[in-house]
Amino acid sequence: MIVDDHPVVRDGLRGMFDHVADIEVVAEASDGFEALAMARRARPHVVLMDLRMPGLDGVGAIQRLRADHPEIKVVVLTTYDTDADVARAMAAGVAGYLLKDAPREELHRAVRTAAAGGAVLAPSVASALMSRPTAQEPSPRELEVLRLVARGSANKEIARALLISETTVKTHLKHVFAKLGVDSRAAAVVVAMERGLI
Amino acid sequence: MIVDDHPVVRDGLRGMFDHVADIEVVAEASDGFEALAMARRARPHVVLMDLRMPGLDGVGAIQRLRADHPEIKVVVLTTYDTDADVARAMAAGVAGYLLKDAPREELHRAVRTAAAGGAVLAPSVASALMSRPTAQEPSPRELEVLRLVARGSANKEIARALLISETTVKTHLKHVFAKLGVDSRAAAVVVAMERGLI
DNA sequence: ACCGTCATCCTCCGAACGGGTGATGCCGGG
């Protein structure tokens, strides 16, 4: 099954599997909700899933999909390989993570490997997983503060918005700085954006 | 002609025009340089061009393409509609700007319109163009300062790095804030990243 | 029962930031 919100990509993928004997495209969906509904009926062995989609996004869809149908293998096929995307996909339990610049042979191989119970990772994704031994993720509350910082809010404003004291805001930010390895709010929002945290 | 670095997208686009009588895909390219070489031989009427590509990117390719073959119409087909992307594409003289979530009918229509000398804009792109009457772009020097801010540098460090006084750095930043409509360095880097300025 | 994480709060303080006002020189377009 193919899940992607771009008609162009869906057509391209279907075409790539058109003349492949051992792979059949049994369904297509353009967002997460549609994917769940289609999977229930079509019962695919493997799902090729984009991550960034309107409505229910890829990670949410994967979580529900794997809860409903643990036997279905999910291979992520996306444009981005940011730490946050990769980490969330891995946590959701995917069988593969490929980038959209992959050639058709790699896609064929990935689907077969996944169907056989194996795992497939794009090279850049593999290295992204390696290069984060101490990847400290900010807590939900810390991210909330960070998002307001990204909007240009001062600590005092953030305190008012979140109904906490300014001291607490500063404490949260101190922890965020430590976890992101920076020492200023400007650098923090840049790192957070690059990692897809906000 | 189709220009996109993703094989999946190229296949999808070719498939979309496969059974369309009045449109023929005469060439494909996976980056800007290849696009220039192919255009010279294939002489397409219309080029569907992605913007973000390895090597020579879309805007650079469009500029050279229009210099060499002014009669060729270029329609941008990309995932993003950031101000900077749209503005640069428009400045390069494109006949259309569509997003990759466009349905096939819209693509057909766009190619026909472009071939006939018309212009096609995705709705969100049109509104992006509208919503910037006073879109003040920071000057090169100001962007240089902003990039260092995004690295987390303090004004004093920026001054040392650029061999200017701290006062000058603050002046540049003051102007950047005014142009971006923000009042803090954190918000400035966010806006700059969203607009593709840094 | 204990330890780590999260979330909340406090004080003190120097450095950094952002706003205001003003000035100089250069350049290019009207």
Add this chain to the structure above:
DNA sequence: CCCGGCATCACCCGTTCGGAGGATGACGGT
């Protein structure tokens, strides 16, 4: 020729940040 944008610099001043200490309670897992 003059005006506006750019780049450079100065001084003042109030506010904000970020660092360095600490502290408390709640929760969840070992």
